[in-house]
Amino acid sequence: MPLTIIKRDEPWKWGALVIFLGALLFCLAVSAALLAGQGKDALHGLYVLWLGSFGNLWALEGALLKAIPLFLCSLGVAVAFRMQIWNIGAEGQFALGAIGATWMSLLFPDLPRLILLPLMFMMAFLLGGIWAFIPAFLKLKLRVNEIISTLMLNYIAILLLDFLVFGVWKDPASFGFPMTPEFTQGAIIPTIGDSRVHWGLLFCLIVGVGLWAFMRFTRLGFELQASGEGARVAKYAKIRYGMLVMFVMFLSGGLAGWAGCVETSAILNRLQPSLMVGYGYTAIVVAWLARLEPLNIAFASFLLAALRVGVENMQLELQIPAAFGVIMEGIILLTVLAGQFFLLYKLERKHSS
Amino acid sequence: MWEFLIPLFAATVQSGTPLIYATLGEIMTERGGVLNLGVEGIMSISALVAFWISFTTGSPWLGFLGAGLAGMVFASLHAFVCISCLGNQVVSGLALTIFGVGLTHYLGVPYVGLHAPGFTPFDFPLLSQIPVLGDVFFKHDMLVYLSFVVPFLFWFFFKRTSLGLHVVATGEMPAAAAAAGLRPIALRYFAVVSGGFLIGLGGAYLSLAYTHLWTNGLSGGRGWIAVALVIFAFWRPGRAVAGAYLFGGVMAFQLRLQAMGTHLPSSLLLMLPYILTILVLILSACFGRRIEAPAALGTNIEPEG
Numbered sequence: 011m012p013l014t015i016i017k018r019d020e021p022w023k024w025g026a027l028v029i030f031l032g033a034l035l036f037c038l039a040v041s042a043a044l045l046a047g048q049g050k051d052a053l054h055g056l057y058v059l060w061l062g063s064f065g066n067l068w069a070l071e072g073a074l075l076k077a078i079p080l081f082l083c084s085l086g087v088a089v090a091f092r093m094q095i096w097n098i099g100a101e102g103q104f105a106l107g108a109i110g111a112t113w114m115s116l117l118f119p120d121l122p123r124l125i126l127l128p129l130m131f132m133m134a135f136l137l138g139g140i141w142a143f144i145p146a147f148l149k150l151k152l153r154v155n156e157i158i159s160t161l162m163l164n165y166i167a168i169l170l171l172d173f174l175v176f177g178v179w180k181d182p183a184s185f186g187f188p189m190t191p192e193f194t195q196g197a198i199i200p201t202i203g204d205s206r207v208h209w210g211l212l213f214c215l216i217v218g219v220g221l222w223a224f225m226r227f228t229r230l231g232f233e234l235q236a237s238g239e240g241a242r243v244a245k246y247a248k249i250r251y252g253m254l255v256m257f258v259m260f261l262s263g264g265l266a267g268w269a270g271c272v273e274t275s276a277i278l279n280r281l282q283p284s285l286m287v288g289y290g291y292t293a294i295v296v297a298w299l300a301r302l303e304p305l306n307i308a309f310a311s312f313l314l315a316a317l318r319v320g321v322e323n324m325q326l327e328l329q330i331p332a333a334f335g336v337i338m339e340g341i342i343l344l345t346v347l348a349g350q351f352f353l354l355y356k357l358e359r360k361h362s363s
Numbered sequence: 364m365w366e367f368l369i370p371l372f373a374a375t376v377q378s379g380t381p382l383i384y385a386t387l388g389e390i391m392t393e394r395g396g397v398l399n400l401g402v403e404g405i406m407s408i409s410a411l412v413a414f415w416i417s418f419t420t421g422s423p424w425l426g427f428l429g430a431g432l433a434g435m436v437f438a439s440l441h442a443f444v445c446i447s448c449l450g451n452q453v454v455s456g457l458a459l460t461i462f463g464v465g466l467t468h469y470l471g472v473p474y475v476g477l478h479a480p481g482f483t484p485f486d487f488p489l490l491s492q493i494p495v496l497g498d499v500f501f502k503h504d505m506l507v508y509l510s511f512v513v514p515f516l517f518w519f520f521f522k523r524t525s526l527g528l529h530v531v532a533t534g535e536m537p538a539a540a541a542a543a544g545l546r547p548i549a550l551r552y553f554a555v556v557s558g559g560f561l562i563g564l565g566g567a568y569l570s571l572a573y574t575h576l577w578t579n580g581l582s583g584g585r586g587w588i589a590v591a592l593v594i595f596a597f598w599r600p601g602r603a604v605a606g607a608y609l610f611g612g613v614m615a616f617q618l619r620l621q622a623m624g625t626h627l628p629s630s631l632l633l634m635l636p637y638i639l640t641i642l643v644l645i646l647s648a649c650f651g652r653r654i655e656a657p658a659a660l661g662t663n664i665e666p667e668g
Contacts, residue, residue: 153648335465343461348443348450350450354449
């Protein structure tokens with residue numbers, strides 16, 4: 011029975027949600043198959059994953075903690091993607107943010123928290139922003155492909171971080187481990203009450219709402235939305251496209267930089283290579299799953315953060331490599347991309363006429 | 364001087380070879396109008412497949428072919444998502460890289476540190492006797508010699524065969540190609556999947572010839588460098604070979620400096636290839652304004668109806 015492709019008259023209303031859930035199911039099925047292929051009990055594995063992600067309060071706290079840097083990075087990725095600027099350098103901008111924050115904390119260890127933390131956030135935003143500004147500048151002036159330049163800057167940023175913690179910033183008392191001295195109290199974001207969750211959560215809320223309001227109510231935000239259709243459309247609307255690209259990339263990098271600052275200050279309390287766990291790449295998955303909408307990004311980053319925590323639980327209990335989580339992210343994204351076809355088209359049986 | 368330069372150039376040819384295969388594969392793909400950013404993922408997984416097959420069967424040639432097939436399978440995932448399902452080509456390629464690199468780390472765990480039979484260097488008859496050139500080019504393994512031939516076949520394919528010209532047509536103007544009676548969808552599938560085969564061969568070189576030992580992160584960004592080299596090469600095989608050797612040279616040079624024990628920290632030396640990638644793109648932007656990418660690169664063909 012042959013099928014034909016028919017364009018929908020209007021986009022499928024609940025399609026995005028259905029496709030997302032379908033992708034999640036498919037991903038779990040493939041994961042189960044992978045576990046079974048390694049001689050592990052697949053159903054038990056998925057149960058361990060579930061327990062690790064949502065099983066108890068400890069798990070939920072862990073997911074929230076990981077959702078914070080993911081959310082900030084994803085917001086950054088999303089503002090750039092909206093303009094069809096393919097910034098895949100969140101990972102490097104995250105590293106530069108961490109470096110900026112650490113720099114301030116090492117320079118002024120004795121400042122009170124109310125001065126030192128803002129200083130760290132400012133430097134993190136600045137360095138992360140500059141790291142993203144370089145590709146934007148190269149793209150505009152020399153038409154250098156930003157996908158490759160942002161990606162290369164990721165590798166360079168991680169090596170720069172290595173260079174610092176193995177060299178000039180190494181703690182003399184660390185027995186040779188590559189890490190900076192522990193931050194002073196003034197450089198650490200405190201936790202909320204007795205929980206493990208820190209005040210970075212509130213910061214995320216403010217940034218999220220602020221960005222939403224900026225997009226919604228300011229002229230610049232409006233221009234940014236309009237430029238999503240591409241450079242030519244923007245020029246017809248008399249928008250200074252070049253300025254906008256540089257601004258958006260700076261913003262995008264700055265947001266990822268903040269994520270690096272929060273993670274270093276609140277979670278690790280020092281700079282060390284184990285900071286880099288791929289949030290910048292997961293952020294791309296989050297941003298695309300969330301269809302680049304800030305509110306969706308909040309949900310999606312929580313979900314993928316929960317997945318990461320769940321996979322950590324599997325690592326401990328079933329001795330599964332950490333890469334398992336990355337595989338799941340890749341499958342979900344690929345499936346959603348394939349599924350988005352059905353938002354605009356449907357398949358129907360060919361009528362014999 | 365020559366005692367230093369000849370081994371350096373020979374090492375250049377060695378580290379450039381996987382880039383030749385991968386870059387040609389990506390040129391094939393992009394000529395058909397599809398951007399595949401999954402090169403890094405495809406190279407990783409096919410390097411593992413090559414290693415695994417050679418390890419279990421004892422035949423590096425089977426491993427080499429198996430890696431090509433693995434490249435085809437993974438590239439066809441990208442082809443299906445982009446060509447049939449109209450998914451965003453940039454994001455699909457990224458997803459493929461995330462998936463492929465993750466899968467390699469996951470499945471490769473039991474093999475870390477193990478050896479597999481691979482390709483070993485031998486003196487090519489007669490040609491290795493040539494002074495200097497013989498030492499640089501003709502004292503390698505079989506896959507290196509093969510990489511001297513492939514660019515010519517590649518050039519012949521695009522210049523002299525109708526299939527090659529049809530692929531170019533789909534990359535430039537799919538609608539016109541369809542109007543002329545060609546089948547753009549099928550041609551794009553062909554370009555992506557056969558490109559995946561070549562990329563897979565590049566992966567095989569890494570685990571069967573460059574080293575015979577399995578380690579995590581073997582491709583180490585080479586897939587991304589290949590994507591950059593396509594732009595540097597202006598989608599042409601000859602320039603792709605030149606670019607591949609340029610990068611091979613930098614990688615070999617940096618390894619040699621490390622081995623000689625310079626006072627420069629290794630993290631700074633390791634940055635060199637990545638910095639060079641950006642510089643190369645800047646240079647090709649400065650000197651290559653006339654030559655553009657395939658016109659329909661990155662855009663999907665919408666179905667009728």
